[in-house]
Amino acid sequence: MTSAILYETLCELVHIENAWTVFSQIRQKCDVHQDLPQIVASVSDITGIPIYRINEAWKRVRHSFEAYPFRYEILEEDSALFPDAEGIHFLYAYGDLSLLERAPVTVVGMRGPGQEARSDAVAVLKDLSDLDCPVMGTLDTGLDAYVMLYALNTGMAQIAVLASPLHQCMPESQKELMEGIANSGRSLLLSPFAPSSRAQKWFTVPRNRLLVALTGTMVVLEEKDGGPLWRLAGQVLDRGGRLVIAQNCVSNPAYGYARDYAARPSVSLFRRRGDLKRLSGGTVRRRKNAGTDVQLELFT
Numbered sequence: 001m002t003s004a005i006l007y008e009t010l011c012e013l014v015h016i017e018n019a020w021t022v023f024s025q026i027r028q029k030c031d032v033h034q035d036l037p038q039i040v041a042s043v044s045d046i047t048g049i050p051i052y053r054i055n056e057a058w059k060r061v062r063h064s065f066e067a068y069p070f071r072y073e074i075l076e077e078d079s080a081l082f083p084d085a086e087g088i089h090f091l092y093a094y095g096d097l098s099l100l101e102r103a104p105v106t107v108v109g110m111r112g113p114g115q116e117a118r119s120d121a122v123a124v125l126k127d128l129s130d131l132d133c134p135v136m137g138t139l140d141t142g143l144d145a146y147v148m149l150y151a152l153n154t155g156m157a158q159i160a161v162l163a164s165p166l167h168q169c170m171p172e173s174q175k176e177l178m179e180g181i182a183n184s185g186r187s188l189l190l191s192p193f194a195p196s197s198r199a200q201k202w203f204t205v206p207r208n209r210l211l212v213a214l215t216g217t218m219v220v221l222e223e224k225d226g227g228p229l230w231r232l233a234g235q236v237l238d239r240g241g242r243l244v245i246a247q248n249c250v251s252n253p254a255y256g257y258a259r260d261y262a263a264r265p266s267v268s269l270f271r272r273r274g275d276l277k278r279l280s281g282g283t284v285r286r287r288k289n290a291g292t293d294v295q296l297e298l299f300t
Helices: 002-013 016-029 040-047 051-067 097-102 115-130 143-153 172-182 201-214 228-238 247-251 256-262 275-279
Strands: 073-076 090-095 105-108 135-137 158-161 187-191 217-220 242-246 267-270 285-288 294-297
Touching: 002 016, 002 040, 002 051, 002 073, 002 090, 016 040, 040 051, 090 097, 097 158, 097 187, 105 115, 105 143, 105 228, 115 143, 115 242, 115 247, 115 267, 115 275, 135 143, 143 158, 143 172, 158 172, 158 201, 172 187, 187 201, 201 228, 217 228, 228 242, 228 256, 242 247, 242 256, 247 256, 247 267, 256 267, 267 275
Parallel strands: 105 135, 105 217, 135 158, 158 187, 217 242, 242 267
Antiparallel strands: 073 090, 090 187, 285 294
16 A cells, blocks of 8 residues: 555656656665655655655545545556556555456447447346356446446446546446445456545546456447547457457448448457357356466457
8 A cells, every 4th residue: 555655645746647757766766665754755855855745745645545434455566467557557446356357348338329239238248147257347327337237236246447536436427336336245346546536537548548458358339430439449459359349239320430340350249149158159268378377268
């Protein structure tokens, strides 16, 4: 926790884009796992910021970290579970971290979905339930929230990647859903935002970056041409991931982007319930990475 508090203190004292560079400089000279007052003289020398200002900022940030009334975990970059997400250095988690080891499948869709997309969402989630595979997504209004609510109501394991710190909900209209997920016992709330942060609209950018970094397989249920989900889908493919698009989306004459993506390698179509099980061979297989870590992989 101490290193995360130091980093967030620096974010308050210097431009946020420079905070990690300064943190790395401090780490070269000091043990960043010590409480900041023990190394504050060195921090002041490196940053040129008076000791009293550093201590004041540190106390404010530390209070935010210690004020949470629930137990939470902080993941650092050296954690085996930490994804390769540019610009994200700490993750804040509430719930079952082991879900990250079970190759969750990301399921996303547009804000104003049609009935066919909702039906596809149910069919996809039933497939994932049969495979005992966690579903991962966001709390964004529309299909994303619909997917997470269905997973919650049917007792599925789920991971919600947040565009807010753990003590807030963005959008606020999904607060009840977020609380339900947190209390379900089969879930994980994951955020790249510290307890000292307050949710802002631009938080969706690093949230999406984290979501892509965690995604091995993404299912797009429905998205309009030029919609933001196509950018995320492209990033998943660029990282070597797998993309599945609902056939109903591809068949819609208004959705040219969906047809273009469907023609790409490593892209499959979801037509009906059972397709995800057939794509996975009916089982969840294990795949070894280049290192020693082992993770579950649905699609090979």
